[in-house]
Amino acid sequence: MYILAIETSCDETSISVVQDTACENRILSLVTRSQVKEHQGYGGVVPELAARAHLTNIEPIFNQAITQSGITLKEIDAIAVTAGPGLIGGVLVGVMLAKSLSISLNKPLYGINHLEGHALTARLSHDTPYPYLLLLTSGGHCMFVEVLGFRQYKLLGQTLDDAAGECFDKIAKLLNFDFPGGPALEKKAALGEHKRFTFPMPLKHSAEPNFSFSGLKTAVKLEIERNTIDEQSACDIAASFQFTVGEIFKERTSKALEYSKHKAERLVMAGGVAANQYLRGILKQLCEGRNIEAIFPPMHLCTDNAAMIGWAAIEAIQNYVPPTEIDFQPKPRWPLREIKI
Ligand code: KG4
């Protein structure tokens, strides 16, 4: 089974051909273009510019993805596309292409929830068996989900305000680091002293495994305003902030493991922030101490990509989920619990 998958929900235009074979060769092609140039000057993703860039780039990316896959359009069995949640202008670009392909090739169409794509990535990359505890941490989301089976997602806790990725991006912007902020901040943090500044850990020890990052973001902002920020101070603030996020992840993950009714044997980290090597190390250490397997998808599958969308469609097909109606409406907001079989 060959799936052509499209992802355009934020600032990555990504198209992939995936197949339902052994783990090592599932991804026949994956072409992803990040819109770094478009948003650099603004220090954040501008939705209107993102939608336009998807529109400009999607055709060449589609052609590259098909060529690299080594198969022809006729051989494609189904089309998968991110149908939300995300920036609606971008989602629409992907959905329009997916609908056109579905009609012209007469192939079934699967509208996939972007969060489900992240949630199942470890199954694409590692064949991770169900059940597992998922820490999904990206630019828009930060949550613990018990993934008990396909479309059996139990939300244990989530951020009450900002997402961790958003915090990385905002602080990177305040420190004049390159765009995108998350990876740039990680590089600078490696050159800094994490003990120089002490930042708060909101919700520390609170009973439910929720997150809160807005107080941390404000504390870092105030520290930046209080100091003259030379090169070294910027690195020290980055290191102290990243260290605090690590401590928060450690404490909150311990809480989620206690809170979960199913004794987790596996912890999966997914979403863009899971590309952070320091944070991976922290969670790996935590799991080693508790005899839990820690699973991290490769970095290019942690950040937004179409292969995870194609894989979610493969699981949908394997679970006899009927194709999505051709006239479906994309959803800017679409919580995991509202996915219907
Ligand atoms: O999953 P993703 O690509 O898009 C969303 O669905 O949001 O996640 C993007 C987020 C951004 O906030 C980005 O700064 C963050 O993931 N990110 C990182 C790193 N790489 C990406 N955050 C910290 N360290 C990184 N290395």
Ligand code: ZN
């Ligand atoms: Zn994402």
